[in-house]
Amino acid sequence: MTIKKGAMLLLLLTAMLSSAPIHADTLPQTHVKAIYLDDHKLQLEVEPLLVNDTVLVPMRELFEAQGAKVSWNSDTHTVKATKGDMVLTYRIGERTAYKNGQPLILNVPGQMSDGYTMMPLRFVSEALDSIVKWDASTRTVRIFSSATNAFDTKILYGVNLRSQPDSSNDSIIREMLPVGEKVQVIQEVDAMWLEVRTRDNKTGYISAKPKYSDYTSASLADRQADELIAYGEKFLNRPYEFGAATDQTLTFDCSSFVSRLFKDKLSIDLPRVSYNQAKEGKQVGINDLRKGDLLFFSARGLDIGHVAIYVGNNRMLHTYSKELGVHYETLDDKWMKRFVTARRLF
Template identity: 70%
Template sequence: MSKTKRTLLLLLITTMLYSTSAPAHTAAAPSAPVAAIYMDGNLLQLDAQPLLVKDTVLVPMRQLFEEQGAKLSWNGATKTVTANKDNLNMTYHIGEQTAYLNGQPLNLTVPGQINQGYTMMPLRFVSEALGSTVKWDANTRTVRITTKVDYTTTVLSGVNLRNTPDSTVDSSALEMLPKGEKVHVIKEVGAFWLEVRTQDNKIGYISAKPKYTDYTSTTLAEQQADELIAYGEKYLGRPYEFGASTDQTDTFDCSSFVRHVYLDKLSIELPRVSYNQAKEGQEVGINELRKGDLLFFSARGLDIGHVAIYVGNNKILHTYSKELGVHYETLGDKWMKRFVTARRMF
């Protein structure tokens, strides 16, 4: 066999071996050559490693939305995410090429995906849809996000900005935010804390109790009402005493009970007697009640002589009877005949 034929035969064998060992279509595995992601100068500590797919950076969905001030809801059955920020509403089905911003379609170059248990979304697409700007530094492999922030929440009473959502010795106060200071609420942390950004770009946690800021939301109010009711429930059966002293909890009358629960759990200081308590807060209709609202009734010949906490499902928590003490009761005809007004305190 000539030298030329041997060379051609060797090339043919090599080609055959390569074609049988390599797949016909090899999908590019997602890689993560992103060194760091900063948001408004702060390094993000992500729950999962960023992915780089077709030159698009994907990061964990919840952090991406919430760190930019959007409130997120997730439907696991349909794999649909809904995010709201100010006047923006985004809806997206994971895996699709189109999202909807205020009803208008927006195309994604790379769809969101679920990777190792994390729902990953395109960083630039989401950030820019929420009004942020995104810059990529190829030399340092760093992403920098600058958010569009509205400082709309007002501090009503001096409150500590803390490094963790905790007021124990494990948490330190970064500074005191004075009355009148404006902050941006990043997200709610349970019933009693808000993660906020200050106007000088500090990020920390402040108390979510109503006395400290004018921030409100339906979800926060519901969580705080649940905490309020659970706390009041601790006193079930506690004896009734008309005119009970407010500096003790061995006995209660209706208004001292309500006053104690509101003050101790939510730092809301109410007047001592039900007639004056009925002047606080915001009046709501009987068909607009939500958990935590106060209901006021006529009693003992007075226009307003009794108060109860509405706990939902047409039930109230109150005290007026030496036999029952603090107890739950149905808001039935007996009470509706004496109903005067309902007030919302938070």
């Protein structure tokens, strides 16, 4: 055989291999521990596959779990999925799908495995406007559906969109999100950071402090309260001084202590004295208290002359005594007789 004929034969074999249908059961399979859709674990009929760093799962379950209706043409191996006015068509084995007639490229094509039609999870979910996150350390996939990720979080104060959930130099500032812009919250990373997506499809991290957006949730408030209380605990036994200066932490009075904690941990600026602090946030009933709420009491002949932070389990963190300094105390009958109001700031 001449070199020219050998080269032609090699090209022919390469073309045949690249066009032949690919079957997942011939490829390496790597265990995926779990798949969650909006925090609900998906119960799949067969184990998902991991092929070339792409997770594949049973086609029908993937589409229907995210609200799409599916039809299947067994003669042409073509799937048609509809959701609202969106129509997605795809022929198994090909690298191009069509969403409302527009071509979309798949990194890994859909495949047949043990009688199941397996589709790339990320491709399908993003085509349905969901967001997909892969946690390599736990081998867990999380899908955040479009239904729970509307652009309903409003930016209240210009905030940096960062590449990582921290403010170090390693975290790149991608852009400044202006006041009034709306974003999708993908997930609460921790007490201080939210992962978000902008309307122009950029993802990143913004501060979860209440100063920067109107996003709220019970879970975030609970986390932030824990951070606030843990920070306050660092000052246990710190001496009490009436009228303590607000630019230092060697001494506190009740309102300077509360003001310092809220500013340092949550970037919430409060007035200097407890009477004016009691005008901030929104009022809550004594039976509806949660961690982090402020409690106001009469003191020194004033209608409101003392403030404390509620820490849960009928306890509060505050200061008013030179002997005790900053300390925990039970919200007992003695204090309830002087209770005036409670306010919630986050």
